[in-house]
Amino acid sequence: MVARIEGISKYFFIRHNRSYFLKERAIALLKGNFREKKEMFWALRNINLEVKRGEFLGLIGPNGSGKSTLLKLMAGILSPSKGKIFIEGRVAPIIELGVGFEPDLTGTENIYLSASLYGLTKKEIQMNYDEIVRFSELEDFIDVPIKNYSTGMQMRLAFSISLSIDPDIFLIDEILEKFQAKCFEKMEEIKKKKTIVFVSHDMHAVKMMCDRVCLLVKGKILDEGPPEKVIDSYHKLIAVEE
Ligand SMILES: Nc1ncnc2c1ncn2[C@@H]1O[C@H](COP(=O)(O)OP(=O)(O)O)[C@@H](O)[C@H]1O
Ligand SMILES: [Mg+2]
Numbered sequence: 001m002v003a004r005i006e007g008i009s010k011y012f013f014i015r016h017n018r019s020y021f022l023k024e025r026a027i028a029l030l031k032g033n034f035r036e037k038k039e040m041f042w043a044l045r046n047i048n049l050e051v052k053r054g055e056f057l058g059l060i061g062p063n064g065s066g067k068s069t070l071l072k073l074m075a076g077i078l079s080p081s082k083g084k085i086f087i088e089g090r091v092a093p094i095i096e097l098g099v100g101f102e103p104d105l106t107g108t109e110n111i112y113l114s115a116s117l118y119g120l121t122k123k124e125i126q127m128n129y130d131e132i133v134r135f136s137e138l139e140d141f142i143d144v145p146i147k148n149y150s151t152g153m154q155m156r157l158a159f160s161i162s163l164s165i166d167p168d169i170f171l172i173d174e175i176l177e178k179f180q181a182k183c184f185e186k187m188e189e190i191k192k193k194k195t196i197v198f199v200s201h202d203m204h205a206v207k208m209m210c211d212r213v214c215l216l217v218k219g220k221i222l223d224e225g226p227p228e229k230v231i232d233s234y235h236k237l238i239a240v241e242e
Helices: 022-031 067-075 107-117 122-136 151-165 179-190 203-209 227-241
Strands: 003-015 038-051 056-060 082-087 091-094 169-172 195-199 212-217 220-225
Touching: 003 067, 038 067, 038 082, 038 220, 056 067, 056 203, 056 227, 067 082, 067 091, 067 169, 067 195, 091 151, 107 122, 107 151, 122 151, 151 179, 169 179, 179 195, 179 203, 203 227, 212 227, 220 227
Parallel strands: 056 195, 056 212, 091 169, 169 195
Antiparallel strands: 003 038, 003 082, 212 220
């Protein structure tokens, strides 16, 4: 076992009345009956999942089904509303706004910051620096604050840093752009030794690379098992929705 998720649920508060027209809002305030409604929204409901050492697990499902939320919970960026998560070893989240990224700092500064948060010494970072920049293909942007990076660029940097910190678990949210092919190549290499949880809409890639797949729909696990079977469930689900 490298990760165990036990009865995890996660809710967010969604605010209503926010888009009230100013006039309506003013009248409501004057009348004293303006109340901002907050509604609980359950993004994940009672998720149970175990990821084994060396496993390559695919996470698929329609938009908004809770895939990114589940990765953020596993990364410890969000805390669960209910349930428990056990993780053994070092986690590298390759998600939007990578862990420890500071928007106002440059790519280079963020490499140093992020890698040091993972426990690398300055010397180790210096030794890995060129390779990180080269793999991310961000040479021309490495001195630009990363708030000016696209999501894809941020993920490239996060992926490249993660390769040099030797984590036990990679949590990879959808990787965009051309960079995907390069990451897949690297992941083929990594997968022999590491545990990977991989979110993707690319069913071809999921089928090719994953040992096991989990289908998440509206915050619940609808199916789980061998890639072919679960991808088939996903296609049936989409066909019904269309
Ligand atoms: N911080 C948040 N506040 C409110 N709602 C959120 C937040 N993060 C995610 N959600 C909602 O939770 C649901 C699941 O989101 P997400 O995990 O991003 O789905 P997916 O990655 O599968 O597309 C969506 O409906 C999304 O709008
Ligand atoms: Mg997502």
